[in-house]
Every structure is written in C-alpha cells, then in structure tokens.
Amino acid sequence: MSRKFPKAADYGLAVCPTCAMVSPVTEGRCPRCGTHLHLRKPASIQTTVALMLAAAALYVPSHLLPVMTTMELGVVTHNTIIKGMMTFWNTGAYPIAIVIFTASILIPLLKIGALTWLCLAATGKVHPSPTALGRLFWLTELLGRWSMVDIFVVGILVSLVQLGNYMSITPGPGALAFAGVVMLTIFAAMSFDPRLLWDRLDEMTDDPAPETPTETET
Amino acid sequence: MKRGFTKHLLARESWPEPPGGPRKAACHFCDTLHDGGPVAECTAARCARCGGVLYQNRPASLARATAFSMAALFLMVLVHTYPFLTMDAASLRRNLTLIGSATALIDESEPLLGISIILFTMVAPLVLAGGMIYVCLPLMAGRAAPGARTVAKWMYRSEPWNMVEVFLLGVLVSLLKLAKVADVHFGVGFWAFSGVMIFMAAAVAGIDREELWDRLEVAHT
Numbered sequence: 306m307s308r309k310f311p312k313a314a315d316y317g318l319a320v321c322p323t324c325a326m327v328s329p330v331t332e333g334r335c336p337r338c339g340t341h342l343h344l345r346k347p348a349s350i351q352t353t354v355a356l357m358l359a360a361a362a363l364y365v366p367s368h369l370l371p372v373m374t375t376m377e378l379g380v381v382t383h384n385t386i387i388k389g390m391m392t393f394w395n396t397g398a399y400p401i402a403i404v405i406f407t408a409s410i411l412i413p414l415l416k417i418g419a420l421t422w423l424c425l426a427a428t429g430k431v432h433p434s435p436t437a438l439g440r441l442f443w444l445t446e447l448l449g450r451w452s453m454v455d456i457f458v459v460g461i462l463v464s465l466v467q468l469g470n471y472m473s474i475t476p477g478p479g480a481l482a483f484a485g486v487v488m489l490t491i492f493a494a495m496s497f498d499p500r501l502l503w504d505r506l507d508e509m510t511d512d513p514a515p516e517t518p519t520e521t522e523t
Numbered sequence: 524m525k526r527g528f529t530k531h532l533l534a535r536e537s538w539p540e541p542p543g544g545p546r547k548a549a550c551h552f553c554d555t556l557h558d559g560g561p562v563a564e565c566t567a568a569r570c571a572r573c574g575g576v577l578y579q580n581r582p583a584s585l586a587r588a589t590a591f592s593m594a595a596l597f598l599m600v601l602v603h604t605y606p607f608l609t610m611d612a613a614s615l616r617r618n619l620t621l622i623g624s625a626t627a628l629i630d631e632s633e634p635l636l637g638i639s640i641i642l643f644t645m646v647a648p649l650v651l652a653g654g655m656i657y658v659c660l661p662l663m664a665g666r667a668a669p670g671a672r673t674v675a676k677w678m679y680r681s682e683p684w685n686m687v688e689v690f691l692l693g694v695l696v697s698l699l700k701l702a703k704v705a706d707v708h709f710g711v712g713f714w715a716f717s718g719v720m721i722f723m724a725a726a727v728a729g730i731d732r733e734e735l736w737d738r739l740e741v742a743h744t
Binding site: 310315393460467 | 546547548549552553554555559573578607608610612613615617619620623626627628631635636637639640643644675680683690692694696697700701732733736740
C-alpha cells in the first residue's frame, strides 16, 4: 500500500529549511549546512497560536495609544495610527489613506485571521483544502513585512521634524506596541508549517503512510 | 593572468551535478518526495502535487548574483553619504539620513525601534549583498571562500528581514505628511536606496538557493 504522492517524512527523510537538501532525519543536523533537521517544524501549532494571541492582545493598545506626539507652537497633539489615516482621508489624499489603512489596520487583522484559520485547518477543525490555504499562507508571509511602514514613518518624522519651538515630533508608546504586533505576526507565520495541512488531508482521505519504510533508492 | 580572469568572468558553466549524482528533492509546502534531476536553463522544477517551485535553473547565475550584489553594495555607500529628504521649514534646513531615522528613535528613548530600523534597513541588506559577493565571486573560479557555508546560511536567514522596499514606502508617506507644513525635496539617498531595492531583488532572484549550495559542495576549499 503506498501513496499516490510519496512524502519525504514517510521514509524518515527531512528537507533542510536552509539549503533544501533532503537527508535522513536521524542525522540530526544537515550534513551540508549544519541546520537542525526535523520532519515537521517542532510544536508548530502551539508556537503559532501563542505568538498570534500575543499579537492580538497588543493590537488593541497599538491603535489606542499615540504612535507619535506632535508639538506645534506649544500645542501638543497625540496621534494614533487611525487619526493619521483620517487626516489623509479628510484632506482628499485617498490613495495614501488607503495605503495606511491596508498596511497598519487591515494586514495585521487579516494575518491574525488567516493564521487562526490555518491552525484550525491543520488540527482538523475545518477542512484543510491545502491548495487554497497554502496560497493564503504564502500571502500572509508576503504581506506581513509591509506593516513595518508605520514604524519607519515614525522614525523618519521624529528625525526630520525637530524645529525647536516651532514644531517637534516625539515617538509615543503606541509605536512600540505596533512594532510588537508586526514582529509577533511575522514570527507566528514563520513557525507555522504548511505541510501539516497536507498531512491532515491525507488522514481525512484515508491515504495512509506505507506500513514499512521502503528503500529510497530508485 | 588576465585571460584566465576573463575566462572565469564570462564562464557560464551550467549547474554542476552534486557529489553522488542527482538527489531527492522534497516540496517545502507539502513534503512530496521527488527525484531531483537537472532542469534546462530558464526553467523550474515544480512539485507534482501542489505546483510549488522546487528549484529553478537560472542562466549565468553566479555572474548575475555577483554583479547585482556589487551594484547594490556600491549604492549602499551613496545611501549612507547623501540625505533621503531635505526639508526647509521655519528658516531651518533638516536632512533625513537612514542612520538619522534610527538614532532619532534611540535618542527619544525608543531604543528597540531604533535598533529594528538598523537591523531591517542596514544590517540585513549588507549581510545579503556582502554575503552574496563573498560566496559567489570565488565560486566563479570554482573555489569556496573560507567559511562560505556559514556565510551562505546567514545570508539566507537574513533574507526575510530585508525591508528596503518598506522603508522606501515609509519615506513616501512621510513626504506626503510633511508636504503641507514644509518644503520637502528628494535627495540622492532616496534614489540610491531605490536602486538598492531593485539590485537586491535581482541578485536574490539571480541564483537558486539549491544551485548555490550544490556549487559550494563541488567547489575546492
């Protein structure tokens, strides 16, 4: 009895995450580059869920606390991310308002939602449908980095707008919280193992692993 | 000597066979095991089950990776020399530099944010471009530089943290934010950093990860 598509893990083979060489997992470390070998990322779901919950918890203060504080002619204004976006929208700068909305509000939420869905699918709570969800996973890894744009904007504005009493900008506590959200979601996506979706699909469609590992030579 | 060097520079030796013949390849997304054989130049081997790319054979891979990395490294010098933005407001002129945006946050008691800017926009691109040159340039002559495998490992680890393009978007957003309160101009640094973004992408796409590692294996140390 054998699968239509044989898996490396069925033969005790692990693919190196750094150099992509396939070697027996019993080697411990990749003989080519020395990276630790695992058949699947260890504790993938648990790590992803933990990091994702931490990110979700930080998401609230990151939007409630000011990311920067502007002092203009003695008048102090606290700016949250949403307030900054609304300013652009109200002055008619729609494209840039949409960019900020996507990068700082939508992408972190989508990422948390997508990772929840992926973890549910990988544990069999919902149908795995790995082709579609694999694309979703690829998209979350691709988009996550763009949320850092807000942190870079804070750095640029704080550095540039130091005009003494006329106008100055200082970073607020929201910036650190938001950077935390972005970093945690990036690490959460990195710790998720998309191969678990295919494992779950094979279990569901009764395509069991071969009874005894066969020879790998062809 | 000169002839030998030109020979290496123009060498378009194809992807060498790794010791022990073609190896098994496994898909990163679905773990399907394949017999990894050579593929023709400009084509990719795809997973039979999920369609994900297993590896691809790039033409003139070493020359491209090295050349684009060198261009990126040269532009990085300009990035650190010239300002990104120049702002005139209230009879004051302020210049924005890459390191300035990081040190401003460190000075304003947000050291973690400042350090993350340094890591994502300065250290990661430098490790990527520098590592690529260190590994690929000697490989053109069929040699592996000392410690090339460790460098290659760190190079690929730094790749997801390279956020040059995100910083450029940040510059554009800041420019629009400031446009109504001050007179803001682009500087040479901004254009140089745009070049870094393009050349880094070209260098990483220039050589397949598996090809680089196979070449490292057959190279003389």
